[in-house]
Amino acid sequence: MADDNIRYINLCTRALSIKKRFLLMYSRANAGHIGSSLSAAEILTFLFFEWMQDKDEFILSKGHAAAVLYSTLAEKEWLSEEDIDSFYQNDTFLAAHPPANKLPHIPFATGSLGHGLSLAAGIGMARRLKQSEDRVFCVTSDGELNEGSIWEAAMFIAHHQLRRVVWIIDKNNLQGFGSTQEVMNLDPLADKLRAFQFDCLEIDGHNFEAWREAMDYASTCTKPLAVIANTIKGRDWATYENKLDSHYLPFKELQYEETLQRLEHQHREQVAKYHN
Numbered sequence: 001m002a003d004d005n006i007r008y009i010n011l012c013t014r015a016l017s018i019k020k021r022f023l024l025m026y027s028r029a030n031a032g033h034i035g036s037s038l039s040a041a042e043i044l045t046f047l048f049f050e051w052m053q054d055k056d057e058f059i060l061s062k063g064h065a066a067a068v069l070y071s072t073l074a075e076k077e078w079l080s081e082e083d084i085d086s087f088y089q090n091d092t093f094l095a096a097h098p099p100a101n102k103l104p105h106i107p108f109a110t111g112s113l114g115h116g117l118s119l120a121a122g123i124g125m126a127r128r129l130k131q132s133e134d135r136v137f138c139v140t141s142d143g144e145l146n147e148g149s150i151w152e153a154a155m156f157i158a159h160h161q162l163r164r165v166v167w168i169i170d171k172n173n174l175q176g177f178g179s180t181q182e183v184m185n186l187d188p189l190a191d192k193l194r195a196f197q198f199d200c201l202e203i204d205g206h207n208f209e210a211w212r213e214a215m216d217y218a219s220t221c222t223k224p225l226a227v228i229a230n231t232i233k234g235r236d237w238a239t240y241e242n243k244l245d246s247h248y249l250p251f252k253e254l255q256y257e258e259t260l261q262r263l264e265h266q267h268r269e270q271v272a273k274y275h276n
């Protein structure tokens, strides 16, 4: 089998494992934000298992999707399965939003939306001053682009040409109480980002081949890069895929098992595709 195919199978298998772990976490905790984590699962898988290097930093600005981050850190073996079991429990450090200075390789607390890109801008500037080539990857949602602070950070990154910052927008078109289009329309988003002097790519955020192309493209960029990752909120949650309810609702009755079955089935299809 070609090396690339083995690589894609490995990424799909990592993504499945990450999703299964956080779905169990949500199921046990009877917690919401399942849709937010499903939307970002391939983004974090690709960043942590393909794109990021040891000294790169990661900021999950959409901190309410903490479970996908914790699960990815466990997949890296930077958190133990025992840590994972404490999600949402009293005295845990795996709270509903990522805490500061408690998680390996995660420098900041996040979850108050709209702040992550400013933190990334600060790291980008510090690295420039230290003449370091290490990067910072920041994942924002689309809804949080309604916050003015995001655009201030974007101006700063572009003005200082902080090419060590890679900004990824998990664009699933849904927020907590409505679609992004209804609440405050961002379109045409790519044009706005380009006008802000970013290099901008729009990709299928669930597709590892598209991520590979984005990663290759990044090395040729002359401006800071923003990747619009088109995603589906609640992807593969049998009942609430691409539904607003995937934001706050926990699993009901058999939904957890149904979703697992769907993921396992999809994974078998992906592996078969890369075997052929």
Ligand SMILES: Cc1ncc(C[n+]2csc(CCOP(=O)(O)OP(=O)(O)O)c2C)c(N)n1
Binding pocket: 035, 036, 039, 062, 064, 111, 112, 113, 114, 141, 142, 143, 144, 170, 172, 174, 175, 176, 177, 233, 247
């Ligand atoms: C400053 C701020 N305002 C409100 C909230 C409450 N809140 C949590 S998630 C969310 C919306 C989620 O939609 P989006 O940001 O698009 O994220 P995703 O769809 O990726 O889950 C809101 C309003 C918050 N965390 N921070």
